[in-house]
Amino acid sequence: MNSNFKIFLKGIVDVSPLMIPVVPFGLIFGVLAIDIGFTPLETMGMSLIVFGGASQIVLLQLFSGGASSLVIISSVGAVNSRHLLCGAVVSEHLSDLKLIWKIIISYFLIDQAFAISNEYLKKNKDRNRYFHLVGGGATCWVIWQSTTLLGIILGASIPEKLGLSFAVPLTFLALLVNDFRKFINVIVIIISGTVATLGYNYVQFKAYVIVAALAGLLTAMILKKNEQLESNYILWINYLSH
Numbered sequence: 001m002n003s004n005f006k007i008f009l010k011g012i013v014d015v016s017p018l019m020i021p022v023v024p025f026g027l028i029f030g031v032l033a034i035d036i037g038f039t040p041l042e043t044m045g046m047s048l049i050v051f052g053g054a055s056q057i058v059l060l061q062l063f064s065g066g067a068s069s070l071v072i073i074s075s076v077g078a079v080n081s082r083h084l085l086c087g088a089v090v091s092e093h094l095s096d097l098k099l100i101w102k103i104i105i106s107y108f109l110i111d112q113a114f115a116i117s118n119e120y121l122k123k124n125k126d127r128n129r130y131f132h133l134v135g136g137g138a139t140c141w142v143i144w145q146s147t148t149l150l151g152i153i154l155g156a157s158i159p160e161k162l163g164l165s166f167a168v169p170l171t172f173l174a175l176l177v178n179d180f181r182k183f184i185n186v187i188v189i190i191i192s193g194t195v196a197t198l199g200y201n202y203v204q205f206k207a208y209v210i211v212a213a214l215a216g217l218l219t220a221m222i223l224k225k226n227e228q229l230e231s232n233y234i235l236w237i238n239y240l241s242h
Contacts, residue, residue, distance in 0.1 A: 004131045011117060011135025018112040019143045025053050026144050029060070030151015036064050040152045047148040051141065052110065055079040062209060071207050078213060086114045093121040094130055105130060108137020184223045192216035 026047075033043040050056055055076045062072045086109055094102060117133035124132075195215040199208030 003126075004128050007126065007128060007131040008135035008138075011113075011120075011132040011137075012139045014116040014120070014132070015112055015136035015139050018116065019139065022053065022112070022140065022143050023147050025057070026147025027151040027154065029053065029056055030148040030153075031155035032060050032151075034152055034155030036060055040156065043152050044145075044148060047145055050076070050080075051107065051144065052076075052080055053144065067209065068207075071210060075209055075213070078210070083109060086111075086118075090114070090118060090121060090133070096127075097130065101130070105133055105137070108134060108141060110137065110140050112140050113137040184220065187223060188216045188220045191219045 029047070030043060033046070034040065038046070046056055046059070050059075058079050059072055059076055062075055067075075087106060090105075090109065094105060097105075113133055113136040117136050120132045121129055192212045192215055196208050196212035199211050202208075203211055
């Protein structure tokens with residue numbers, strides 16, 4: 001068996017367990033997009049072009065809430081901006097690749113693929129180790145597109161009178177469950193939620209989402225800074241006591 005194909009298969013195997021929670025979100029996206037008013041072609045096109053679960057759910061939430069195009073584009077861009085950091089991290093392992101491969105890998109560089117391939121790239125020095133990332137990313141792509149398509153089919157068969165718009169905020173609440181385990185995250189969620197609630201009726205162009213996100217980011221930065229200062233203070237006290 002070709003060594004490149006072996007690395008590609010390993011990427012598929014390594015990322016597979018992370019695909020379990022992706023399946024329901026792909027289905028939810030497809031169903032909700034149809035329910036909100038997107039055509040099957042528009043819904044499928046979004047998954048093919050954007051290929052980002054969180055940002056696509058954000059788009060549905062803002063679109064259903066009547067947000068302006070500027071707010072939607074800005075918010076989706078902000079959510080996807082984390083991939084700039086992911087790209088910067090793996091770039092040191094891909095410097096020798098041709099541009100076409102860099103473009104392909106950047107398209108496949110989503111959270112799950114990055115999570116499993118970043119460690120592999122650091123531990124293995126094989127010249128073609130990037131096939132691991134391609135295998136993981138391609139697996140994510142197939143799962144997301146197929147579940148979106150299945151969601152479209154299911155969404156088209158659900159009567160309009162049922163109305164599924166409530167599922168969008170429920171989806172976000174499900175995403176937040178793990179974040180409640182840390183006190184700092186809870187504070188950030190409360191601050192962001194409060195700002196969004198207060199700004200709903202007062203911030204123009206439905207930009208309360210961006211304002212709330214910025215408030216949450218600022219809160220997180222302040223709390224993290226204080227946490228680090230407290231940690232350094234404790235270390236200093238322990239040092240003096242010895």
